[in-house]
Amino acid sequence: MENVIRTRVFTTWIDNAGICRTKVKQGAIIELADAEENSAAVQKVSAGKIYPMLVDLTHINFIHKSARDHFAMRNRKPGVKVIAMLIGSPVSKVIGNFFLGINKPTVPTQLFTSEKKAVAWLSKFVS
Amino acid sequence: MSAPKKIRIKKAGSEGKKINQILEVVESYAKLDFNKKAPIENSNNNFNALAIGINMLGEELQSSTISLNEKDILLKEIHHRIKNNLQIISSLLRLQADQVQDKRLSVFFSDNVRRIKSMALVHETLYNSENLSKVNFSQYLRSLIDHIREAYHYTQKIDFVLKAEPHNLKIDVAIACGLIINELITNSIKYAFEKRNSGKIELLFTKIKQKKSKNIFKLVVRDNGAGLPANIDIYQSKSLGLQLVTMLTEQLDGSLSVESNKGTAFTIIFPG
Ligand SMILES: Nc1ncnc2c1ncn2[C@@H]1O[C@H](COP(=O)(O)OP(=O)(O)O)[C@@H](O)[C@H]1O
Ligand SMILES: [Mg+2]
Numbered sequence: 255m256e257n258v259i260r261t262r263v264f265t266t267w268i269d270n271a272g273i274c275r276t277k278v279k280q281g282a283i284i285e286l287a288d289a290e291e292n293s294a295a296v297q298k299v300s301a302g303k304i305y306p307m308l309v310d311l312t313h314i315n316f317i318h319k320s321a322r323d324h325f326a327m328r329n330r331k332p333g334v335k336v337i338a339m340l341i342g343s344p345v346s347k348v349i350g351n352f353f354l355g356i357n358k359p360t361v362p363t364q365l366f367t368s369e370k371k372a373v374a375w376l377s378k379f380v381s
Numbered sequence: 382m383s384a385p386k387k388i389r390i391k392k393a394g395s396e397g398k399k400i401n402q403i404l405e406v407v408e409s410y411a412k413l414d415f416n417k418k419a420p421i422e423n424s425n426n427n428f429n430a431l432a433i434g435i436n437m438l439g440e441e442l443q444s445s446t447i448s449l450n451e452k453d454i455l456l457k458e459i460h461h462r463i464k465n466n467l468q469i470i471s472s473l474l475r476l477q478a479d480q481v482q483d484k485r486l487s488v489f490f491s492d493n494v495r496r497i498k499s500m501a502l503v504h505e506t507l508y509n510s511e512n513l514s515k516v517n518f519s520q521y522l523r524s525l526i527d528h529i530r531e532a533y534h535y536t537q538k539i540d541f542v543l544k545a546e547p548h549n550l551k552i553d554v555a556i557a558c559g560l561i562i563n564e565l566i567t568n569s570i571k572y573a574f575e576k577r578n579s580g581k582i583e584l585l586f587t588k589i590k591q592k593k594s595k596n597i598f599k600l601v602v603r604d605n606g607a608g609l610p611a612n613i614d615i616y617q618s619k620s621l622g623l624q625l626v627t628m629l630t631e632q633l634d635g636s637l638s639v640e641s642n643k644g645t646a647f648t649i650i651f652p653g
Contacts, residue, residue: 344429345433348431
């Protein structure tokens with residue numbers, strides 16, 4: 255069975271298709287501690303492997319700069335191969351776009367409004 | 382003129398009120414006050430998305446504005462260090478000048494001490510000013526003249542007149558100009574009044590025109606002394622001082638002209 259880690263604002267697991275998934279809880283306001291907890295969770299579920307990652311932002315409410323900078327991974331080794339961000343609501347769209355420019359992660363990152371398309375893109379990076 | 386009117390949506394319903402709140406935040410960001418944040422709600426409408434986007438842009442703006450300030454402090458520190466290092470070099474030269482017996486050699490040392498000092502003063506002017514990339518040139522000229530007068534021993538009564546418009550120059554341009562002026566003024570002190578007991582040295586700095594993005598400046602160093610010896614061709618000079626002057630003028634992409642009647646006047650026109 256999937257090993258699921260629940261932190262304050264994220265749920266994180268590896269799915270059957272070999273994609274690392276993390277889902278932001280409804281109305282979450284993400285702070286640096288949450289972001290760090292998320293990285294630790296990703297590292298734990300990955301168990302030494304580097305996965306492509308799907309981040310579901312659709313229910314996010316806010317994310318602070320320190321947390322955005324953490325997810326940009328500029329000063330650390332990335333724990334994932336590529337990132338697909340799932341967006342939908344106006345808020346998640348705005349936040350997602352920050353990750354395409356100002357807070358751009360060091361691994362390739364794309365936004366999707368369709369989970370199917372996101373998974374299809376990520377599948378190309380599954381090893 | 383009256384104070385600028387604040388743009389506000391009148392008859393604010395609940396949406397108008399939210400827009401007004403966002404406008405206030407944008408206004409305070411424009412004034413580099415990043416404490417204000419647009420209130421965010423736990424709802425997924427466009428207003429909330431707008432408020433969140435503005436708040437996030439404010440955070441990014443704040444962090445880059447702070448690093449701009451840090452850059453200024455760093456730059457100040459660098460100018461300070463360059464000035465100190467130049468000071469050390471000139472102290473070394475001065476010490477050596479004291480050690481050598483040969484008069485010509487000791488003049489060589491002290492000439493170079495003055496040249497280095499003219500460069501150090503550019504950095505000193507910079508770290509003492511608000512603008513760290515452009516030199517307040519009239520301020521620099523004032524301290525350069527003070528320095529030359531202090532460093533050079535002369536017995537005549539010499540009047541120094543500085544007329545400088547308040548323009549800023551880039552560092553490399555200011556350094557070249559400073560070296561040129563140093564040569565010309567020390568020459569005037571040394572040679573113009575050899576058989577007199579008084580004289581006048583004038584230094585003029587003006588902007589003569591503005592060509593699209595470039596300014597054209599004029600520097601004049603003039604004395605009312607003996608005039609240049611007839612056999613001197615400033616462009617074919619064998620001595621280092623005038624060679625430096627022509628070389629640096631070339632480096633400035635400038636032009637040099639000399640008038641020698643009732644004294645000597647050097648005019649340098651250069652873009653800046
Ligand atoms: N303002 C001046 N008035 C009279 N003679 C000058 C003046 N400036 C320069 N000269 C003459 O030009 C010569 C060359 O000057 P310069 O190249 O600076 O060499 P140096 O100062 O080492 O003699 C001087 O030796 C002096 O005879
Ligand atoms: Mg000379």
